[in-house]
Amino acid sequence: MSERPAGAEPADDEPDVDAIDHARIDAPPVPAPGHDRPRGLVVFVGAGPGAPDLVSVRGARVIAEADIVIWASSLVHPDMVANRRPDAELVDSASIPLEDLVPLYTRARDEHLLVARVHTGDPSLYGATAEQRDLCRRLGVDVETVPGISAFSATAARMDVEITVPEVSQSLVITRLEGGRTPMPDGETIASFAAHGATMAVYLSAARHRALQDALLAGGYPPGTPCIIGYSVTWPQEMMFRCELSRLSETMRAHRLWKHTIVLVGPALAEGPITARSHLYHPGFRHGYRAADARARQELRAHGARALDDAVPGDAGSGDDAPDGTRGGMTEEKA
Numbered sequence: 001m002s003e004r005p006a007g008a009e010p011a012d013d014e015p016d017v018d019a020i021d022h023a024r025i026d027a028p029p030v031p032a033p034g035h036d037r038p039r040g041l042v043v044f045v046g047a048g049p050g051a052p053d054l055v056s057v058r059g060a061r062v063i064a065e066a067d068i069v070i071w072a073s074s075l076v077h078p079d080m081v082a083n084r085r086p087d088a089e090l091v092d093s094a095s096i097p098l099e100d101l102v103p104l105y106t107r108a109r110d111e112h113l114l115v116a117r118v119h120t121g122d123p124s125l126y127g128a129t130a131e132q133r134d135l136c137r138r139l140g141v142d143v144e145t146v147p148g149i150s151a152f153s154a155t156a157a158r159m160d161v162e163i164t165v166p167e168v169s170q171s172l173v174i175t176r177l178e179g180g181r182t183p184m185p186d187g188e189t190i191a192s193f194a195a196h197g198a199t200m201a202v203y204l205s206a207a208r209h210r211a212l213q214d215a216l217l218a219g220g221y222p223p224g225t226p227c228i229i230g231y232s233v234t235w236p237q238e239m240m241f242r243c244e245l246s247r248l249s250e251t252m253r254a255h256r257l258w259k260h261t262i263v264l265v266g267p268a269l270a271e272g273p274i275t276a277r278s279h280l281y282h283p284g285f286r287h288g289y290r291a292a293d294a295r296a297r298q299e300l301r302a303h304g305a306r307a308l309d310d311a312v313p314g315d316a317g318s319g320d321d322a323p324d325g326t327r328g329g330m331t332e333e334k335a
Contacts, residue, residue: 040108040141042115044123044132046148047071051234052079054154059146066116068104075120077235084116098131102139109141122150125174126203151262152201155230158240161269163199167276167304169268171198177205177212194219199266206261209252213245216265221245226269232260242271276304 043062048054055063063069064083071081074094081090091104108115119127123145136143152174156163164170173193178184182204193200194216205212217223223246231239243251245265252261279285284296 040105040111040113040115042105042108042117042132042136042141042143044127044129044143044145045116045118046122046146046150047076047080047118047120048149049121049151049154049233049235050077050238052077052082054149054234055080056146056148059148062114062146063116063118065114067111067113068108068115069118070101070104070115071118072120076118080118098128098135101132102135105136105139105141109139119148122148125150126176151203151230151233152264154233155201155228155240155262155264158230158233158238159228159242159269161228161264163201163264163266163268165268165274166278168274169197169199169266171196173198173200174203175200176203177208177215179211180204180208189219190215191219194221194265197221197267199264199268202263202265205263206252207258209257210249212263213249216245216248221265225265225267226271228264228269229257230262230264231255231257233262 043066045059045062046056047059048056060083063081064085066084066088068089068091069081069084070091070093072094073092084090093101104115107113117129117132119129121127123129124147129145133143152163152172163172173196175188175190175193176182176184178189190200190202190212197220200216202212216225223244225245227243227245227248229239229241229243229248229252231237233240239255239257241251241255248263248265279300280287282296282300283293284298284300286292286297
């Protein structure tokens with residue numbers, strides 16, 4: 001059991017680390033090869049945004065050991081399934097409906113097979129996995145899920161931005177533009193989410209980029225709100241752009257971005273130095289593993305966690321606002 005540093009006590013809103021039963025946080029075992037299990041198993045594998053080396057170690061192992069590998073060639077990089085067994089059955093689901101998977105899942109049940117159902121990004125986001133889980137359970141087939149990197153996090157990483165910046169945005173809204181072929185629940189609209197002013201990741205909306213821009217503006221985002229556009233993120237044909245919200249539609253139209261595109265919107269995406277830091281690594285912040293410096297704690301209470309203006313020697317521009325008063329001036333779009 002770890003020991004808490006002298007003088008450090010749990011904050012009122014955090015659990016006592018010493019009281020946690022760590023033995024209960026075991027990850028489920030990696031699925032065994034198909035014929036070693038008492039029942040069939042379908043594993044939904046998150047393939048990530050595109051690049052084959054961004055799939056998890058567990059996901060790659062499931063694909064390598066599967067008896068049947070189901071993937072959509074329209075969405076998943078072919079190298080993602082290249083490490084399958086030579087005798088594995090490879091099924092391209094790009095042109096088939098859910099009903100055509102019933103015979104495969106039935107075989108998995110009857111022959112105790114391992115099926116790797118490879119999905120782009122993370123299976124929990126716009127993956128249509130809920131209906132497949134329901135189907136498998138009705139057929140008597142076990143299911144598991146291996147998470148993957150979603151496009152929103154890959155896009156943020158490619159542009160070296162943080163989605164949640166202290167005192168700017170601490171929330172992320174993941175959504176799509178309403179009015180498309182897939183119905184949206186009542187009350188879930190781009191404008192209503194934009195009213196929060198938080199960071200937003202918009203999927204499956206590139207074909208109607210003008211309507212998207214109008215809805216974001218109608219919801220309350222200022223015209224100068226930073227936007228990041230990611231097309232086929234981490235694929236060889238990847239394109240990345242920065243622009244202000246007022247130029248979102250123009251930028252997407254100019255580069256013919258109709259599909260495979262995600263849009264990030266929000267003030268946290270601005271370039272330039274931050275004006276506040278998180279409390280977590282501030283010397284005046286105490287938690288279960290670190291005591292607070294008394295003087296820094298007083299400073300934190302009095303002034304908050306201000307940016308490290310003097311932390312980098314010779315950084316003359318640190319802490320200064322951009323000329324336009326934002327966290328950093330917006331740039332023109334760049335590929």
